[in-house]
Amino acid sequence: MAVIVQKYGGTSVADLEKIQNIAKRVIRTRNDGNDVVVVLSAMAGETNRLIQMADSASGGAPDEREYDVLVSSGEQISVSLLSIILHRMGCKAISLLGHQVKILTDKIYSDARILSVDTGLISDALKKGKIVVVAGFQGVDEEGNITTLGRGGSDTSAVAIAASLKADFCEIFTDVDGVYTTDPNLYSKARKLKKVSYDEMLSLAGAGAKVLHPRSVELAKMYEVPVYVRSSFNEDRGTLVTREDKDMEREVVSGVAYDRDQAKITVVHVPDKPGIAARLFTPLSEHNIIVDMIIQNASSEGYTDMTFTVSQKDIGEARRLLDVVARDMGASRIDYDENISKISIVGVGMQSHSGVASKMFEVFAEEGINILMISTSEIKISCVIAVKYTELAVRVLHDAFGLEQEN
Amino acid sequence: MAVIVQKYGGTSVADLEKIQNIAKRVIRTRNDGNDVVVVLSAMAGETNRLIQMADSASGGAPDEREYDVLVSSGEQISVSLLSIILHRMGCKAISLLGHQVKILTDKIYSDARILSVDTGLISDALKKGKIVVVAGFQGVDEEGNITTLGRGGSDTSAVAIAASLKADFCEIFTDVDGVYTTDPNLYSKARKLKKVSYDEMLSLAGAGAKVLHPRSVELAKMYEVPVYVRSSFNEDRGTLVTREDKDMEREVVSGVAYDRDQAKITVVHVPDKPGIAARLFTPLSEHNIIVDMIIQNASSEGYTDMTFTVSQKDIGEARRLLDVVARDMGASRIDYDENISKISIVGVGMQSHSGVASKMFEVFAEEGINILMISTSEIKISCVIAVKYTELAVRVLHDAFGLEQEN
Secondary structure (H helix, E strand, O other): OOEEEEEEOHHHHOOHHHHHHHHHHHHHHHHOOOEEEEEEOOOOOHHHHHHHHHHHHHOOOOOHHHHHHHHOHHHHHHHHHHHHHHHHOOOOEEEEOHHHHOEEEOOOOOOOOEEEEOOHHHHHHHHOOOEEEEEOOEEEOOOOOEEEOOOOHHHHHHHHHHHHHOOOEEEEEEOOOOOEOOOOOOOOOOOEOOEEEHHHHHHHHHOOOOOOOHHHHHHHHHHOOOEEEEEOOOOOOOEEEEOOOHHHHOOOOOEEEEEOOEEEEEEEEEEOOOOHHHHHHHHHHHOOOOEEEEEEOOOEOOEEEEEEEEEHHHHHHHHHHHHHHHHHHOOOEEEEEOOEEEEEEEOHHHHOOOOHHHHHHHHHHHOOOOOOEEEEEOOEEEEEEEHHHHHHHHHHHHHHOOOOOOO | OOEEEEEEOHHHHOOHHHHHHHHHHHHHHHHOOOEEEEEEOOOOOHHHHHHHHHHHHHOOOOOHHHHHHHHOHHHHHHHHHHHHHHHHOOOOEEEEOHHHHOEEEOOOOOOOOEEEEOOHHHHHHHHOOOEEEEEOOEEEOOOOOEEEOOOOHHHHHHHHHHHHHOOOEEEEEEOOOOOEOOOOOOOOOOOEOOEEEHHHHHHHHHOOOOOOOHHHHHHHHHHOOOEEEEEOOOOOOOEEEEOOOHHHHOOOOOEEEEEOOEEEEEEEEEEOOOOHHHHHHHHHHHOOOOEEEEEEOOOEOOEEEEEEEEEHHHHHHHHHHHHHHHHHHOOOEEEEEOOEEEEEEEOHHHHOOOOHHHHHHHHHHHOOOOOOEEEEEOOEEEEEEEHHHHHHHHHHHHHHOOOOOOO
């Protein structure tokens, strides 16, 4: 008998009919002879309703502790509804909230990290033949205050529970049926991957693919939890996210990702002294602005340019912070460019294959696509280009690396 | 510095504007130099939304444990919203749910009784100068399952917290501004009482006045918690519910109550043997049907009639149960009458004043109102009459006992 953790997102529990469909799938999994733990998000629409309430009540900056109390009521509704439906279908089920499980977190409200999961109540209920329905996205701190996990929180809950239970695997049900070589909406030749490694999944997520939140993948990697990304609307097995194996080595490039949500900032003609990077980036990190690609070109006559990218939503605040710092540092000006896109190719195989990067650059050159920035890691090469070339770049790279065919 | 527990019902927290008004009142109470604990119901409408969800999900009989998980999310929303608004107004506040407080109950889902209230967290927060906002209506059993308290639950939560904290008093804010000599909607001469005893309040509630649920009054009486019944929409001091004092003895009759929600059942010509009452009423109590007034007339030639009243909502099930029992007992038939009303006069003074009952009967006789049943207690006399005489009976009794003027 396998132990399986199944996570369903907000669109999968959007209304009672969809929750009934989930109930049927859960019961099927159970009847196949498995112990099933279900992790749910709030019903789509419910979280927005609660967030709007908080915004109206607070004028935009609600007290952090109370905000988490408010929004965590969303999963309370979805888990109790699924449990009620499972009972109606003749199946013993029990809902457990974050504080009941208990999912212990730090006390960073709205962005808490899971410290531990107590599996006692879950295991007891499974032993009694019950289906356990756990509220995702929420936990409690040591003092019993309710916390929520921030973006991708329910995925993280599911993987953390699977890790703690030593479950056989974790299934993340979503509105796409797996991980693709690239976005199928952007290129019809995109192919669904049967397997992808944790590191590739992390690189794809970091490169703009929104299937799984990096936090859940990191956790899955750390505890070696096999994760299936599947659709809740069909029976396809989906994509297995797992550790690297020999099969994977054959795939030089697994996917092409793009991210149009980036903005490029160049601080021009900065006196090149020790500590300038720290002076530039410390205020940004203090305001939780994540800097992605960073390039510092060679110093010329004691001056240098610093170029980096941030998320478009952060550009306003970054501008406010940098205007002050750059003036203090003696930079001549700051350039901003929001019309850019980051194109990345990802694959564990590129570690042992040379020529992947140069092939990427050649393809761009043939199409007349100018490369504005380049950054590389062991399993990823990213180029910043003008946003208008996004679709073209994805398609020509997908063709050039033969991603349409299974290797 | 006094400790005050304020409870606001669903209509008082129906929308953000109303919650803002509550916040202002709470802050005023605090600024007057008091420690304030607020107990809230769910927003009006929210509970109905959740109950409808449960009904749709279950087809009408939701799993009891999960039903309580679902509906308790309602108070979670109202307490966090009030706390958010209090913070916005510059006031330190903390919400506490039933499991956080912790309000320990038995495990009768949807109708749980409070066993104890842990005041540790509340006292700590008050010491830190915070306003404490507690979710009414909900608790946890010993195993940490969420329970709800059933009708009048938030009133009961407030009184239980006031008792445990040894609060100076408890204020129940509602949509009426106090306890009246009779229903002001029915008789414009109704007068608001400044004070009423716990026992009178219980008798009034049992006689149909819906201001406070009997459970909360019983608890207030047991722990001698002074309770003010007040309106959340004005500044009137309301009615103080307290123990009897010498002031009260002067009021022979404090109020006239009516209850149109009763039905009369007569089991006709039953062989009069020991145990017939038990045989009749045991099945009803097993199905949680509350029997109110019971009359058994004198046996005649070994046969008797049993007449009693039940709530109109229970008449269908009562009929189903009694048809079987009455046949077994050899009764000749059962009569049902739903067109009745129970009229009661209540007052601690009637214990030491004779002639109250006969005056009531005289008044009815003068108006040609036929009395169908009579029942009396130390501080209450109730008569069942035809429902069409309800308004007339209330008004003539109110006049006859001079309730318009303060004694």
